[in-house]
Amino acid sequence: MSKEEQHLHTDSWQQLRQLTAARIGLGRAGTSLPTSELLKFQLAHAQAIDAVHSPLDREEILKQFAALQYHNTPLNPLCVHSEAQDRYVYLQRPDLGRKLNEASTYTLQQASDKEGYDLSVVIADGLSATAVMQQSVPFLTALLAELESSKPDWSLAPVTLVEQGRVAVGDDIAVALNAKMVVVLIGERPGLSSPDSLGVYLTWSPERGCDDARRNCISNVRPEGLAPDKAAKRCIHLLENARAKQLSGIGLKDRYGDDVLTDGTNDKVFLLTSKKN
Amino acid sequence: MAGYCYTLGQLNYRFKDLAEVMAKASPLRSGDQLAGVAAATAEERVVAQMVLADLPLKTFLNETVIPYEQDEVTRLIIDTHDAEAFAPVAHLTVGELRNWLLLESTDARILQDVCLGLTPEMVAAVSKIMRNQDLILVARKCEVITAFRNTIGVPGHFSTRLQPNHPTDDLNGIAASIFDGLMYGSGDAVIGINPATDDVAQTIKLLNMLDELISRYEIPTQSCVLTHVTNTIEAVERGAPVDLVFQSIGGTEITNKSFGVSLALLQEAREAALSLKRGSVGDNVMYFETGQGSALSANGHHGVDQQTCETRAYGLARALDPLLINTVVGFIGPEYLFDGKQIIRAGLEDHFCGKLLGLPMGCDICYTNHAQADQNDMDTLLTLLASARCQFIMGIPGSDDIMLNYQTTSFHDALYIRQLFGARPAPEFDTWLKQQKIFTESGNQLLADKLPGRFAAALSGAGGKL
Numbered sequence: 001m002s003k004e005e006q007h008l009h010t011d012s013w014q015q016l017r018q019l020t021a022a023r024i025g026l027g028r029a030g031t032s033l034p035t036s037e038l039l040k041f042q043l044a045h046a047q048a049i050d051a052v053h054s055p056l057d058r059e060e061i062l063k064q065f066a067a068l069q070y071h072n073t074p075l076n077p078l079c080v081h082s083e084a085q086d087r088y089v090y091l092q093r094p095d096l097g098r099k100l101n102e103a104s105t106y107t108l109q110q111a112s113d114k115e116g117y118d119l120s121v122v123i124a125d126g127l128s129a130t131a132v133m134q135q136s137v138p139f140l141t142a143l144l145a146e147l148e149s150s151k152p153d154w155s156l157a158p159v160t161l162v163e164q165g166r167v168a169v170g171d172d173i174a175v176a177l178n179a180k181m182v183v184v185l186i187g188e189r190p191g192l193s194s195p196d197s198l199g200v201y202l203t204w205s206p207e208r209g210c211d212d213a214r215r216n217c218i219s220n221v222r223p224e225g226l227a228p229d230k231a232a233k234r235c236i237h238l239l240e241n242a243r244a245k246q247l248s249g250i251g252l253k254d255r256y257g258d259d260v261l262t263d264g265t266n267d268k269v270f271l272l273t274s275k276k277n
Numbered sequence: 278m279a280g281y282c283y284t285l286g287q288l289n290y291r292f293k294d295l296a297e298v299m300a301k302a303s304p305l306r307s308g309d310q311l312a313g314v315a316a317a318t319a320e321e322r323v324v325a326q327m328v329l330a331d332l333p334l335k336t337f338l339n340e341t342v343i344p345y346e347q348d349e350v351t352r353l354i355i356d357t358h359d360a361e362a363f364a365p366v367a368h369l370t371v372g373e374l375r376n377w378l379l380l381e382s383t384d385a386r387i388l389q390d391v392c393l394g395l396t397p398e399m400v401a402a403v404s405k406i407m408r409n410q411d412l413i414l415v416a417r418k419c420e421v422i423t424a425f426r427n428t429i430g431v432p433g434h435f436s437t438r439l440q441p442n443h444p445t446d447d448l449n450g451i452a453a454s455i456f457d458g459l460m461y462g463s464g465d466a467v468i469g470i471n472p473a474t475d476d477v478a479q480t481i482k483l484l485n486m487l488d489e490l491i492s493r494y495e496i497p498t499q500s501c502v503l504t505h506v507t508n509t510i511e512a513v514e515r516g517a518p519v520d521l522v523f524q525s526i527g528g529t530e531i532t533n534k535s536f537g538v539s540l541a542l543l544q545e546a547r548e549a550a551l552s553l554k555r556g557s558v559g560d561n562v563m564y565f566e567t568g569q570g571s572a573l574s575a576n577g578h579h580g581v582d583q584q585t586c587e588t589r590a591y592g593l594a595r596a597l598d599p600l601l602i603n604t605v606v607g608f609i610g611p612e613y614l615f616d617g618k619q620i621i622r623a624g625l626e627d628h629f630c631g632k633l634l635g636l637p638m639g640c641d642i643c644y645t646n647h648a649q650a651d652q653n654d655m656d657t658l659l660t661l662l663a664s665a666r667c668q669f670i671m672g673i674p675g676s677d678d679i680m681l682n683y684q685t686t687s688f689h690d691a692l693y694i695r696q697l698f699g700a701r702p703a704p705e706f707d708t709w710l711k712q713q714k715i716f717t718e719s720g721n722q723l724l725a726d727k728l729p730g731r732f733a734a735a736l737s738g739a740g741g742k743l
Binding site for chain 2: 017189
């Protein structure tokens with residue numbers, strides 16, 4: 001027994017840690033955190049701060065995207081930038097992160113289609129480029145497969161990769177591309193235990209100044225959270241419903257769970273096993 | 278309108294309206310700078326505070342910061358103002374109100390009596406000319422007591438919301454965090470889950486689990502799934518066991534529209550929850566969260582500073598008689614509250630303003646990983662708020678919310694406050710903790726050394742899940 005351990009009370013329910021990544025069963029010194037747990041937390045916080053400031057590796061992500069196709073056509077993503085020129089400005093000026101810069105708007109207008117597209121897919125670094133690097137390809141692969149088998153066909157605008165972007169930058173992009181709906185894949189703000197979590201936001205009929213009540217969100221897309229293929233199934237379900245009802249957000253209830261998520265009844269919860277205790 | 282003028286030496290300062298005086302008098306914060314409403318210089322800020330201090334409180338009844346015709350929160354504030362309650366302070370200026378609040382003779386009862394006579398704008402105004410110690414001293418005098426299955430806010434008591442979030446809403450994952458929290462004496466304000474996805478079926482599933490847990494272990498507390506109010510209304514319609522209705526709210530009509538709510542919708546939700554009659558010692562059925570910066574974030578601030586908008590949200594909450602309301606003070610990010618210093622000041626202001634308006638004010642003492650803040654800042658705010666008799670804080674395993682990706686106070690943090698101030702949980706919950714032998718009454722020790730029998734049994738029953 002180390003010197004530190006002599007003054008500790010250990011929690012006898014540490015086995016429950018197998019059920020969650022939450023910091024349970026930490027034990028205590030008096031009623032306070034043990035030294036080892038205090039330092040583990042400090043380390044995780046330091047790593048999360050570093051994740052916020054790590055830049056998007058554009059070349060690497062384009063290399064990964066090269067393998068992706070939609071109806072046998074390569075995606076050839078377009079790279080654009082918000083009005084926030086760097087991370088420092090991005091953190092202080094969310095309004096700039098929501099707007100596409102002028103040069104990018106011009107680029108996208110050139111790629112727009114008179115007839116319009118059904119859907120624009122946007123990938124934004126958000127607050128974790130790490131998340132985009134790790135989750136966007138698996139999620140997009142699954143989503144493209146779902147889109148290919150969805151009827152009627154979806155016409156897809158050129159996929160767009162945006163740096164220093166917030167969710168609403170997708171509205172500007174969809175307008176520039178003339179798309180009816182936008183899906184934004186964005187790095188969520190890093191948590192202590194999850195510096196790599198992707199968020200997915202859907203907006204029907206996007207326009208600048210859309211309020212958030214008009215969006216639907218799927219969060220925590222990462223292998224330890226909502227797996228990319230499950231997230232893609234939820235996403236196509238929302239997309240199809242949004243297209244059918246011509247709306248998104250509060251008015252489009254996420255009923256995916258009503259049919260599919262039937263697991264997990266109370267008698268399977270350890271605190272509520274049928275045996276009275 | 279002539280505006281408001283002040284001459285300082287050779288310089289003439291002029292503020293075009295009440296909103297500008299309020300905004301410029303606000304202690305420095307990044308959100309007001311982002312909105313372009315902050316004072317341009319340190320001197321201008323203090324001049325605005327001097328102008329504000331000289332304004333008669335009656336000004337706020339004659340001049341609104343957001344037009345009556347345009348905003349339902351303004352209409353609510355003006356239409357429900359109680360002139361009789363206002364009478365004892367009606368002759369005061371904002372500066373004189375500060376002095377009056379600080380009088381030793383101005384006690385809990387007097388503050389309760391005047392409460393409905395004060396508008397959110399009056400309260401926000403006086404907070405802007407109060408130092409941190411003033412905010413603490415006056416908030417400490419305010420007594421706000423609410424009840425559902427236990428009683429929150431009794432002096433000498435300090436409550437916690439057990440927040441057992443899980444990234445995929447896994448029932449056993451959530452149950453594991455609840456177990457951890459209960460063993461640390463947390464969960465008397467509410468056991469409240471933020472679901473990973475806004476989904477009616479999931480909400481009902483979680484509500485059913487919490488309901489069975491609370492009744493199986495006879496825990497004198499209430500549950501809540503923090504989903505959109507329309508989901509909760511639908512859950513009530515489908516027969517789900519809803520204790521509290523949750524909603525995020527803001528201080529302007531546009532902000533609330535961006536949240537997909539209105540006063541009428543909130544009233545409808547409250548009626549739905551009341552119809553279930555699930556409270557045993559009281560019928561406060563609403564739970565609100567707020568936070569400075571939401572109005573700017575929704576493009577709905579009308580040039581009004583974020584702290585005044587926040588206080589207007591309390592004006593809305595007051596009409597719905599909540600069990601709990603808390604500001605989520607550092608959640609929104611550095612563009613609104615840049616660092617630990619700004620977060621601490623905002624936390625104290627929000628708590629003071631809510632309490633003075635008669636609300637059961639708690640605080641989610643928190644920060645995100647992109648803000649210039651750390652655990653030490655949270656310790657400071659926690660200690661200050663506890664000394665101001667904040668009603669409740671969050672309790673989460675090891676301060677780390679693995680679903681919402683931010684850091685808030687932990688089960689350990691609440692026990693720190695219990696040691697420091699001798700503050701007990703809500704009386705009914707405290708009794709339960711002692712009956713269950715989670716809390717001990719031997720010597721200096723708060724927590725029992727041994728895991729109580731029925732929880733040890735539940736743990737052994739967990740074998741099959743692991």
